[in-house]
Amino acid sequence: MMNRVLICYGTRYGSTSEVVQEMSQTARELGVQVDVVNLENETPFPEPEGYDLVIIGSGIRAGQWKKEPLKFIEQKLKSLSKTKVALFVVSGYAGNPDKVAEAQAEYLDSMPEKYPGLSPISTALIGGVFEFKKYNLVIRALVKNIVKNQYPPNAEIPEKIDFRDWDMIRDWITGLVQ
Numbered sequence: 001m002m003n004r005v006l007i008c009y010g011t012r013y014g015s016t017s018e019v020v021q022e023m024s025q026t027a028r029e030l031g032v033q034v035d036v037v038n039l040e041n042e043t044p045f046p047e048p049e050g051y052d053l054v055i056i057g058s059g060i061r062a063g064q065w066k067k068e069p070l071k072f073i074e075q076k077l078k079s080l081s082k083t084k085v086a087l088f089v090v091s092g093y094a095g096n097p098d099k100v101a102e103a104q105a106e107y108l109d110s111m112p113e114k115y116p117g118l119s120p121i122s123t124a125l126i127g128g129v130f131e132f133k134k135y136n137l138v139i140r141a142l143v144k145n146i147v148k149n150q151y152p153p154n155a156e157i158p159e160k161i162d163f164r165d166w167d168m169i170r171d172w173i174t175g176l177v178q
């Protein structure tokens with residue numbers, strides 16, 4: 001059982017914050033002490049020492065993690081390499097069966113190579129959200145292009161597409177902390 005867990009993350013549109021909230025609530029209900037840090041709002045970054053597990057995650061945009069969680073990994077690599085670490089991403093491609101393998105490889109499996117010493121005990125590719133009202137015109141057109149081949153030609157694309165699988169999210173965090 002993990003007694004003290006740190007979850008730190010980056011988000012651009014907010015869907016990762018809701019995922020983290022569900023993870024932390026689930027872990028707390030299991031009796032775990034959980035600290036949650038949105039790395040955008042926190043300087044200096046939290047210290048990984050003293051935690052039984054550090055969970056690091058990010059929403060993905062244009063194939064990239066948000067910069068703060070990457071900076072956190074870079075800056076704390078030495079202590080992270082001595083701590084149990086788990087990684088997750090919240091990604092649109094996680095909701096597309098044709099893209100899942102590519103997303104897992106690019107956004108998660110590539111991390112130990114990019115950050116030698118980082119050795120996650122687990123990774124999770126979590127389905128993301130597309131919410132068109134949050135985007136400007138250019139981004140909206142770009143995102144419609146990403147999602148349109150998942151719909152029949154000429155089909156109306158919904159205003160909000162939410163691929164988050166809350167059971168999967170709760171199962172992942174439960175397995176990790178137990």
Ligand SMILES: Cc1cc2nc3c(=O)[nH]c(=O)nc-3n(C[C@H](O)[C@H](O)[C@H](O)COP(=O)(O)O)c2cc1C
Nearest residue numbers: 011012013014015016059062063091092093128129
């Ligand atoms: C402009 C834009 C580009 C995106 N590019 C990708 C991408 O390259 N790969 C992917 O898996 N998801 C992509 N997505 C989907 C996001 O990963 C998804 O919206 C996720 O929920 C974002 O997390 P956040 O709300 O925490 O920022 C993109 C979304 C937007 C708006």
